[in-house]
Amino acid sequence: MPELLSSFCAALDLPDHLLAATTFQAVGALPSAYAVTDFASASIAAAGLAVAHLLQQQGQPLPAVIVDRRLASFWFAGSLRPLGWRLAPAWDALAADYQAADGWIRLHTNARHHRASAEQVLGACSDRAAMAQKVAQWQAGDLESAIVAAGGCAAQMRSWAQWQTHPQGQAVNAEPLVQRSHADTQVRQPWLGSAAQPLAGIKVLDLTRILAGPVATRLLAGLGADVLRLDPPGWEEPSLVPEITLGKHCARLDLHDALDRLTFERLLGQADVLVHGYRGDALERLGYGAEERRRLAPGLIDVSLNAYGCSGPWRHRRGFDSLVQMSTGIAAAGMQWQSADKPVPLPVQALDHATGYLIAASVIRGLTERLHSGRGGSARLSLARTAKALVEHGQVTVDLPLAAETGADLASAVEHTPWGPAHRLSPPLCIRGTPLQWALPANELGSAIAAFGA
Structure with missing residues (x-):
């Protein structure tokens, strides 16, 4: 654990002396071939240390940073506990792992247009049994390529060794965990926050979806930032929106519409x-490449993420946590670890969540540096590069199970959402003097106007 946190701090350019401020509590771990609980706890701690460093740079005493490993594990699965209602199903009826003629492949069909792309290649299917018959007639690699070419999302199961020799594996594994850079433009801005709310006055424009980016901006909102999430018309995430819109205003803009583009630029x-x-390449194709973003917003802290890295032949490929686990050997390692006859993913979407906390840490690092230099900056992260960090941390041999969740793990306040009342788990991160607190409950996409402080 100390080595893992130290590697995260090094990737974020955080000074070594901060490590002494960190304490981990609770024993046990999620069952997995990999050290998922350690990984969850270290990524959350890295975000906490970025906050601690910001406070220290503003003349505050270095606060203690405490991470509850058990609560960290639970938050990686989901923090919301509905009272008298249920979350929507997490997966589409056809989203699953399927056995092809020469191995396994995962189809990700949660978005309607991604399901349509898979069915364009394979034919319409009413259920997984019908889909399984069609997939069995294909070579896994051929089917992956065909679905991706049709605009869909799929991933052949590869081993870690196979990923190491794959052109995309070689490309992303050569990238840093956090690729940071600084802009030349200087914009001096005072620190408007406080120890209690270090990001008060900071405006965050959130153009992220499932799941790493929303995890990051949820944490930023909990530290006092004004977070405005923008989605295109028609986009929905029914199973995730109650989980990850906590503390945010959510609006819709169509960046193909002239008036909405003006609003976005403002x-x-x-x-x-x-x-x-x-x-x-999506923002570039919309006319909002990196240079244009810097022109419109000098001093901007610009943080991006994608599935498969920012270099290599798959740098523009659609992808999600479950697909990256298949591509990078994680699901294959789980299958071997459990002596199973099918792919075994991580017990939680740890690549998404861990990348989310590293994104939040990257934002805070950028803001800290801008306060002193006046310069904006950027950072780039990917799920595939986070996967490398998890795999190289090593596999678990024996660990105790986590104690079961109890009512004592829940925050006392009831969160009144549009879907019904709910409890949240208590936060896994404690920064002394800086409580995580969200001013807004989770709310529906498109429920606010496209303005900060709406």
Whole structure:
């Protein structure tokens, strides 16, 4: 654990002396071939240390940072506990692992257009049994390529060794965990926060979806930032929106519409931070490449993420946590660890969540540096590069199970959401003097106007 946290701090350019401020509590771990609980706890701690460093740089005493490993594990699965209602199903009826003629492949069909792409290649299917018959007639690699070419999302199961020799594996494994850079433009801005709310006054424009980016901006909102999430018309995430819109205003803009583009440009000019998770070339194709973003928003902290890295032949490929686990050997390692006859993923979507906390830490690092230099900056992260960090941390041999969740793990306040009342788990991160607190409950996409402080 100390080595893992130290490697995260090194990737974020955080000074070594901060490590002494960190304490981990609770024993046990999630059952997995990999050290998922350690990974969850270290990524959350890295975000906490970024906050601690910001406070120290503003003349505050270095606060203690405490991470509850058990609560960290639970938050990686989901923090919301509905009272008298249920979350929507997490997966589409056809989203699953399927056995092809020469191995396994995962189809990700949660979005309607991704399901349509898979069915364009394979034919319409009413259930997984019908889909399984069609997939069995294909070579896994051929089917992966065909679905991706049709605009869909799929991943052949590869071993870690196979990923190491794959052109995309070689490309992303050569990238840093957090690829940071600084802008030349200087914009002096005072620190408007406090020890209690270090990001008060910071405006965050959130162009992210499932799941790493929304995890990051949720944490930023809990530290006092004004987070405005923007989605295109028609986009929905029914199973995740109650989990990850906590503390945010959520609006819709169509960046193909002239008036909405003007609104977006105005918002970008007001923003301190932009977090975006579109495919690598998407904003460029919309006319908002990196140079244009810097022009519209000098001093911007610009943080991006994607599935498969920012270099290599798959740098623009659609992808999600479950697909990256298949591509990078994680699901194959789980299958071997459990002596199973099918792929075994991680017990939680740890690549998404851990990357989310590293994104939040990257934002805070950028803001800390801007306060002193006046310069904006950027950072780039990917799920595939986070997967490398998890795999190289090593596999678990024996660990105690986590104690079961109890009512004592829940925050006392009831969160009144549009879907019904709910409890949240208590936060896994404690920064002394800086409580995580969200001013807004989770709310529906498109429920606010496209303005900061709406």
